[in-house]
Amino acid sequence: MSDASFDAVILGGGVMGSAVALRLAEGGMRVALFEQQALGAGASGVNAGTLSLQTKRAALMPYALAGHELWRRAGARVGYRETGGLTLAFTPDEAGALEELVEQRRQAGAPIELIHGDRARELEPQLGKPIEAASYCALDGYANASLTGLYYRGLLAEAGVHVREAQRVETIDRESRGFRVHATSEACIGTRLVLAGGAWLKQAGALLGISLPIIVRANIVSVTERMPPLLRGVVLHTYGRLTLKQKPNGTFLIGGAWQGEGDPTQGPGRVTPEGLIGNLRLAEYALPPLARSRLIRSWVGYEARAPDVLPLVGEIPDYPNAYVIGAVLGGYTIGPYIGRLLGDAVLGQEPELALFPPARFDLAPAGAN
Amino acid sequence: MTGYDVIVIGAGPAGMAAATRAAELGAHTALIEQGPEPGGQVYRPLPSQFSAGGDAHPGDELREQLRSSTATVLAKHAVWNLADGYHVDVIGPQGTKRLQARTLILATGTYERFVPVQGWTLPGVIGLGAATVLIKSQQVLPGRNVVVAGAGPLLLLVAAMILEAGGRVAAFVDLNGVTDWTARLPTMLSRPDLIWQGSRWWSRLLRAGTPVFRRHVITCIEGENDVAGVQLARVDRNWRATHREARTIAADTVCMGNGLCPSTDMTRLLKLGHRFAPELGGWVPEVDENFRSEREGLYVVGDGAGVRGAAAAPLSGEIAALSAAHALERIDRDQLERARTPLVQDFRRASRFGLTMSGLTTVRAGLISDISSDTVVCRCEDITRGQIDDAVAAGCRDINQVKAATRCGMGPCQGKMCGDAATSILASQVGSHEQVGQLTARPPFRPVDTKALTGSFDYDDIVMAEHAPT
The missing domain is CATH 3.30.9.10 (D-Amino Acid Oxidase, subunit A, domain 2)
Structure with missing residues (x-):
């Protein structure tokens, strides 16, 4: 019962999870972030680092333009080159x-x-x-994707986010105070929950009892x-x-x-x-x-x-205060921005661009009906 | 795709013995070797042009047994990628090809271990193992006035070879002291032949009047564009430098080394479990008494499974081949046990000796803590110890985080030169090698010519099965 409690707990320390965490901390929330490996160890850190508008889907272009601008501001810290x-x-x-x-x-x-x-x-x-x-x-x-982990580790520490690396979340229980999250050797309670697990989103969703179409x-x-x-x-x-x-x-x-x-x-x-x-x-x-x-x-x-090659970003239906972010084609470029957008939604503000609510898919696990 | 019962990778003593035995037991066997001929580092043959005619050469017996077996030797074939199944992707003189086998025996040996020191990136500094290759196989002296430094039995071998070939040894600098050697005498007595050889080498050194520095370390290699000399210091039991020698020893070449590390690129790529065993040379793949891994049909033999030396290596290869032949139903359990028992006894005896020798090279903490902040650790990318320390200060805790943050280990050698030192530096700060982990292995195992992979092709040969979503 003495587990630390946070306003929000984030699963996944890639670009998107980190960007959400930073936005929430900026908005005054107490935030914990659990990463099963190390910050930026997944696609965020091993992609080719291309920051190109020519490879983006037209439907995502406004997000790509805004994301590109955020990487430009990160500059030398991420090896940005235009x-x-x-x-x-x-x-x-x-x-x-x-x-x-x-x-x-x-x-x-x-x-x-x-x-x-x-x-x-x-x-x-x-x-x-x-x-x-x-x-x-x-x-x-392009930017140097290898530096993603180092870059966000610095920013998250500065923002006071409680970052736990090498902590793999094993169970999530819904209870009256929020979501109780058990990781490798730590546990905590979050009033809000954000699943930002990248290629591991399906496993993260399963902990909550939903089937994300990843x-x-x-x-x-x-x-x-x-x-x-x-x-x-x-x-x-x-x-x-x-x-x-x-x-x-x-x-x-x-x-x-x-x-x-x-x-x-x-x-x-x-x-x-x-x-x-x-x-x-x-x-x-x-x-x-x-x-x-x-x-x-x-x-x-x-x-x-996702099957429609559009992002999954928004609140999870039937799970108030639980959110998902991922499946963004061009996620390295777009991630920092779309993470902020979801952060705004979690903070209860209207995001300046539309999210991509997961409610468009049936998230019931197979055999649940 | 060409299929075999058994593919053995690496034609050193362990690989040659494994392939020979597997073929003898009726398995359709291939032995893949990157070099022009079987032999490996320890039994590297002379180039054919050097043939002195008829002189017996170490390793000839193993080579001859291999030659008279039915094993197919694929020399000049580099393995660049591996996958479960087992698929072995090779580049040979005829281009790329994928081989397949039910059993895979990895016999890829070791790398030299280097503990970086000021100036070790100067031209004229080479490894002790590399020096033996130069002298034995190419009959070239590494230099005229050579400092031989580090730890382990190679020190004495290299110094004696240099003298024998007419060079001068400017200093013999051994991290170990007399008591470190004498403490090992009881085990060494099991190999009187090697004691005899060792004492001949010693007397060669003494006759030449070679300055011998026991319990000493090189603290700095000096020189502008190449080696000019070395500075030495006494070390304590922990191999920490204590008392600096006043004078610089002039030299044109330094041969240095701290033993051998098992080469785990392939076992890491195949995601085998590994454990950190300093007495075996560092990280080693988990294998059972038959050298079989947790993965069915996958064996790791020779020094790549732990540094036990050239006498133990072929025995481990044979034991693995027997176990594989049994799994392939070429021999029954009785035949397996009958053949295996004497090999296991011989292997244990040979290992005891090998482990005693490689124990001389187990790195002690002072050697790592003494690496100065401006010493280059990663030669490919010019990354210093200070940069690694900075990455630790910035929160990096495992070796792959340090790699991403600093580029240490990202160059052409893929961490073969610096991986051991970088992980040791990190482990000394984070707590243990287990916490720090190993560099993630990525193909190709060694740099390959892009053209060897792409071959000759037209635009229409590029099969773009799908287009990116628009």
Whole structure:
């Protein structure tokens, strides 16, 4: 009965859980955050760090623009770089698709322009041929996702959030005072509960007795040895299957959500030769000098998606004061902002942009009806 | 995909023996080796151009047994990825391929352990193990005027080899004292051949008038663009530097090392359970008395399962091969037990000796606490001890947090050079190696040419099974 009590308890210390926690602390709440591994140990810390408006769904563009702005303000603490980014189309079909995509995203507010393939090669002379068409966004760039944990650990400590790392939540009980949360070696009570478990959201939901419709993806990311300067900005592909950037230290970071394998409950995912080779081939096709690079490391970051590929952000139906946040496509870019939005809702304020209430899905566990 | 009953990775003594025995027992066996020929680090063969004609070479017997077995040797094949099943992704002279086996025997040996010291990144500083490779296999002296420093039996071997090959040993700097060695005499008596060899090496050193510093450590390697000399200090029982030597010892080369760490990249990638066992060289995968892991059909043999030395390694390989052959129903329980019993006895005897020797290299706390704040720990990324300490001050508690915060261990060597030192520094502050954990393993195990993976392809060969949602 002597467990510490908090105004809110958050499960998950990635970008989104941390952003919610910071907002709630700012709003005067006493907040505890439980993280089963370490802050930023999941997708928040192992994604490729791309901050691009050209890879965002039009429906999420206002959120992406706001999230991008928050990373810009974080600046050097997260290795933020605004380099500009190109999306390439290699075939006439891709050029047609790109034109349509650029139009949708422009209408959603992203400053993206369609450019000629030759213009793309003027911007990045090392790109391969043929480039049928391209689009350019001056705001595109990247941050260093490895620094996510360090960045939020500092901010959360400053904000007075009670952060418990390596504390895996094992049970959640609803009682009159709120939610009693039992973790590895600690327990506490929260008047409010926020599930921000990323790829582990399904397991977090199960603790509460709900079935969150989470699809887990295992995205491959790779890095090369250092190379001479070959690329100024970020390079992307029309169909969204490539992110390529050369970091200030000369290494190339290659992503694009090619699929590995794995189950988040069983530890790190596995790189598959098919996924890795496909990803590397597309990167090399875009930037032929990569054929001379050496690959030093590939890994898999788990990403959560909902069936409609829209975020799950809002109050959980039938569970007053319990909230969920996750399944945000482009969650690294959007996370800091959408976390604040949910924080506003938890504080009882009207968020400036709409949330994505989970009530659109049936959350009853299978067999419950 | 090519399938085998047994795939053995690594053709050192343990791997050669495992593959030979598995093949003899009727298992369809492949032995994968990154180097041009079987032998491993300890029995590394001379390059064929060097062939002196007919001279027996250590390891020849194991090599000959392997050659006359039915095991397929895939030399010049680097394993870059592994998956349950067991799938083994290799890059060989003909490109990439995926092999499959019911049984996987990992015999990947060790890395050298380095405890960083001021100036250890200068050209002219090499590992004791690397020095043996240079001298034995390439017949090249590491330098003309060489300081040999660190701990363990390799110290004496390297110093003697340098003298034998006509070099000069500027100083022999041993962390251990006479009593550390004599305390081990009773076990060493089980190998009179090695005592005899050791005493010959000692007399070689004495005849050459080599300055010998017992219970000493290098505190600093000096030089601008390469090694100019070393500073030494006396150490206490905890290997903490106490009394600094006044003079600098001039040298052009330093061979240093503190024993060997089991190479656990593959067992970590396969998520085996590991335990921290300093007497076995550090983190070791959990295996039973047959060297079988908790995963069916997966074995870890040789020094990769704990540093027990070259005599114990082939025995562990054979024991694992027997157990695997039994699991594959090539032999029955009686045959297994009959063949196994004498091997186990020999293995125990050989291990006792090996463990006694590697115990000389178990790092003591003072050596870690003495690493100065401006000493580079991670050579690939130029990360100092001070930066690691700062990460701890910023709240990092496990080694992967330190890696993310500092880049320590993110370079081409993937922590093979710095991982042990960085985790030891962190453990000394956080409390234990168990709390600090191990670096997460990620493929490829060693850097690979991107082109070796991508091969030759057209745009249409890139199969984009799905497009990102718009």
